[in-house]
Amino acid sequence: MNRWRTYFEFGRPFTLVAPALGVVSGAVTAAGAAPREPWALTLLTYPLLGASMAAVLNAGNNALNQIYDLEIDRVNKPRRPLPSGRLALREAWGFTILCYVVALILAWFVAPGGRHECFWIVLAAVVCTHMYSVPPLRTKRLGIWANVTIAIPRGLLLKVAGWSTVKTVVGVEPWYIGSIFGLFLLGASTTKDFADMDGDRRGGCRTLPIVYGVSRAAWMISPSFVVPFLMINIGASTHILTGHFWMLQTLGALMTAYGIYVCYLMLRRPEDLAVEENHVSWAHMYRMMFVAQTGFAAAYLF
Template sequence: MHPLIQLLRPFTLLPPMLGMATGAAAAVGVVGWEVLDGSHARNILLGMVMAGTLNGASNVLNQIHDLEQDRINKPRRPLPAGTVSQSAARLFSVLLYVAALVMAWFVRVGAGPECFVLVVVAAFLTWAYSAPPLRWRRLGWRANLTVALPRGWLLKVAGWSTVAPVFHDPEPWFLGFVFFVFLLGATSTKDYADLAGDARAGVRNLPIKLGVERSIRVIAPFLVVPWLLLPLGCLGEHPILTPPWPAVTGLGLVLAGYGAFIARLLLRDPRALQVHGENHPAWRHMYGLMMTAQIGSAVIYLVT
């Protein structure tokens, strides 16, 4: 694989692309299939490519500013291995950010550049996470917030914005909020394999601040509780969510059960995540849970 492609971390690009697609699918379920004319189909495809491009840009930027940690944690990555120069990586990241913003600008559904505004905010948060002077990835819960906001909350809303307006509709924001709460805790699972280099670089993420075992006890509820919030969107005389209550509740219970299974894997042997990192079954199941939630949230809109 070419070193520049390795910098993108291709396996991480699918979840944001899927998030855009399923956000759009949910909007189609509300607005109706007839909206899938040429322009809306183009918006959805453009939005999916944009989401993958923006995620790739942030991956490259993060590796540029994590170079010292990666010399310890992941020495085979292109930058510490010397197969890509820092200047080439910086140029690559800038081009990817520009490409993502240009694509977002052309996603319009008659309500102004809503998708573009969301992507500008998301791009800023990815920069704030990785780059000085902010570099919020050093700062515990602030790091988790800057991951969960663009990849959870704003992603779902941006997907919806490829089909229908979002700034005056609470439904995509409620749906995105559920994913945001999940990622607020789940994003910490990627930090355990990097503790040695992160601690030396002065990073104070949750596993370093709280310790391995305590931090896992803190994040475990985030794998379960968010999905139990879904049925709340069906309450009241004018519910926020469009799908019927049984479908939403069923999805929430399935996802909460899957999350409880992952939490049990983590709590049974907290240190194993530090040792095995991305090879730990719980880490892989975390991606599985996110993909299941994305697809499930689209299905209940399209078939009910």
Template structure:
């Protein structure tokens, strides 16, 4: 005798499938994927309009590589997010109990499979890009960034628990290497300009990374994870990271000044635009630093504190700012004329 079929069974099945899919989206933490995707895209556009030899024979060839690179950057960061949640599960049960692994919406195995798939896809796309450009830089930088993610989260390295080393393990791949990987979409990574821009982002993240650690201090301390807020307390940690939110951006007007006085141009974008960008970002960073220093204890009580959000918005702003500082003024008019 066959089992009776109820239409509601299919509805329940679809609901569960949709709920599972949404859980994996939450595991990836989509909001945090915006900055790395924009970092890749911004780095590529900057390299395309900067002085130097370009890989792409045409704008359309570059656009294809740019889209692949942007997707690869987002996928690699999704893999990193998932990997970190796997190894931080016990800590997250204290700090972030609403996360999908803590609630049991996804199993550890499922999260591991997700990490493997997204990480592999990111590296495959990087390999495709290196094949299309005929340059090894993109794949090499993605492999290096992936290794940094493993070193940060997974034993026996577990750099996350080692104070400044934790910050460095985040700043290098997500700040410096990501920006240079974007550059590699259009030009060789053997470029002073690429690494100078990457240095600015890396120094910024060396301090800015700590803004997310304040709210996690209770759980981190319980499991021996020595972030700066755990090691030094909220007030001293705030004082330590504040300079990193301001000083890196002054490297932009510094590079402009060096170019004007010596003729050696570290950056080949519009000098006035880069100076303005550096000043705006330094002032914004000073505002973030002031908010942190005014009441550092409040950072330990609020996840996604306004200071952290400002830091993230600043990261997105500077990616857009770099593009505007490098795209020729006449380019926008050319696009408008072609569209009309």
């Protein structure tokens, strides 16, 4: 039982809900987008399969990153299964490979209308994740490129993968929505880097706070908490987004206001970002993702 609990912890379960929700939200958005999809069993089957895939894939991504971050985690996260010695490296690799194999198999079976778009999107996401974690590229070492290789799979492609569980991704709307989330994570993903500066520096990872300093990095990422959500209002006004007009306008306004508030928390005392183990802005990043995902689903459902 303890062994299974260790594997469960290794997969970082609290991070698995967000990608699953992202796929479900993307599926609901696609179903409600013009032209609306008529009710069918596949409107439940493929999105639920896709949500399971996203959770398993994220567990694999988490595991892969921990394997290659072992020396860094000895400083930043010494209680995790690998640096604490509760999990052997061989066991970690077995868990990682199993997660990737299962996720890709699930993605292949997400094929509405016989299309395997979800599989190819997921495969692209896996490539991005390997670029982020694995040498020789290991973009985690390369400043803004770390953010790019987080934002593409976890922001842009996640929403498009969700859309692909219902409709084809050929068109502007799914990519426009994905871009909103991608641009958000392009900056917001740095919130986790401030408290990890000591370990990242020793591990040769030149994150934005290390390259530019805490205060400047906080200012650099601030637009990502505001600008992407203005795109919701623009998209609704230009009819790129075909959900409920006023619900989208309200969502855009609320998310923009929320983003401004988070910027205020970061910028009023930026030095706290590097002192607190997990600054409140990091928690708000996840909350903003949940609110935005839920808001999009609601705007296309009604």
